[in-house]
Amino acid sequence: MSEARQEAGPLTGQKWKKPPFIASPWLRYGLLIAVVIYLYWTFNTLPFNWDRIAEGLPRAARIFGGAFPPSFERGELMWTGFKESFQIAFLATLLGVFLSIPIALMAAKNLAPMPIYLLGRGIIILSRSFHPVIVAILFVAAVGFGPLAGILTLTLYSIGFVAKLLAEKVEEIDWGQMEAMRAAGAGFFKTLIYGVFPQILPRQIGLSMYQLDSNLRASAVVGIVGAGGIGSTLMNAFGRYDYDFAFAILILIVGVILVSEGISGWVRKKIW
């Protein structure tokens, strides 16, 4: 057997080759050509301002020169910003988590009748399709600069995520308990409180922790368009070419996010 295989090589003159990842050669080379044409096309049509870009390197050197060493002098301003970011994230998470419960129940196929189901799904899709920053500028336009716009934005953002996953959880609940309660003559709200909620509560708490963490990240970003928090402080520092202060803020943001990620991961591990 092994001799026969060894001889097959020289006899047929064939060498072993790795089978290609995409079997059809047409598709394989077609994809490659398509990528090359796409790259050529985009680099030709996109409006790159090469002169301005060429100035980039000295400018980068200047910015980083200005940013080092990071200045923690205005610590009070930084503290105010972070405190506000935390407050925004916290209030928005609470609000979003509470509002997401009725919406998740509406968007669960096994509980809600068809029109209500569609309404619930519609709310979820709508609140998920926009990046929080876009929602934030709309709220800033509607209710003015400051943390209120941030809270409204992140509440909507939380509803999109928490309600979606919670609705999936509601659709997976053990139906036996519901049937038992209905057979005993319990009304809709009693089955909800004693049949559904105990089954989805652990998931809801885990999701809330995750959402608090992700809202804390997002609150730094929505501030850039004027919705309060540390993002507003960062944007002001950038606008005033205060790069050493901006760099200090960036370092702190990264630090805070790492810490909050650690805490929320630890809590969720405890719960789940």
Next chain:
Amino acid sequence: MVEQTAEFTTRPWTRYSRKERWIRFAIYFITLFAVVWAIRDIDIFWPWVWDAPTQIQNLGGRMWPPEFEAWSAILNAMLETVHIATLSTLLTIFIALPVSYIAAQNTTPNRLTLWIGRFILVSSRSVNTIIWALLFVAIFGPGVLAGILAVMFRSVGFIGKLMGEAIEEIDRRPVEAMEATGASRMKVVLFGIVPQVMPAFFAIVILRWDINIRESTVLGLVGAGGIGVLLQGSIDTFAWQTVATILLAIIVLVLVGEALTSLLRKKAL
């Protein structure tokens, strides 16, 4: 034995033990305290809160009906948004793959490279795309390049982390077999590791492309190209009906992107 049973039968049933109850009360109390503190301390002008529903309705009224006059400019900006997302995803691959190689515990050459890899991934992920964009706009000026770089710098962390995890989960036996035959490092990677992580690679890149489309829609708000530039311009000039059209266009784009990625995932994997 008998005494014990007696004790069990007389003890009233409780759902939580004493300690659990105390912990629960402590958590409730801390939460309540934090809420009160946050609401009292936060810098909100309360009359605006009560006014907010009216203001939001008002804004909605000004947006209706959407105006489609500027559709060709919107279409162009949309195309630019898609280009930013696609180009940055393509280019990220070249950076993310080597980083994931050194950030995976079983392929990294030594401890130092492992930590370098981890550091790159963490710092990339913990800075948001918008903040990266802010930085690159300051360096390279407003425009598409700043946007592409911002999305790239953010995606490296995402793709690199997930690829690193995929590499850590591979079957070690083919790799060992190849090492035993004396294959070079390059060949081991190419024939032992790459085929195993290929499906994960495509899934991750497709997923990231979908995310990048959403991210690219907001880059323009800090001047980094795409539909956001148009959106910011329309908001600044109070052209609310155009804003409505742009928002509709973004919804369509995101839905199309989602449909396309789910189709690709089904076909390719």
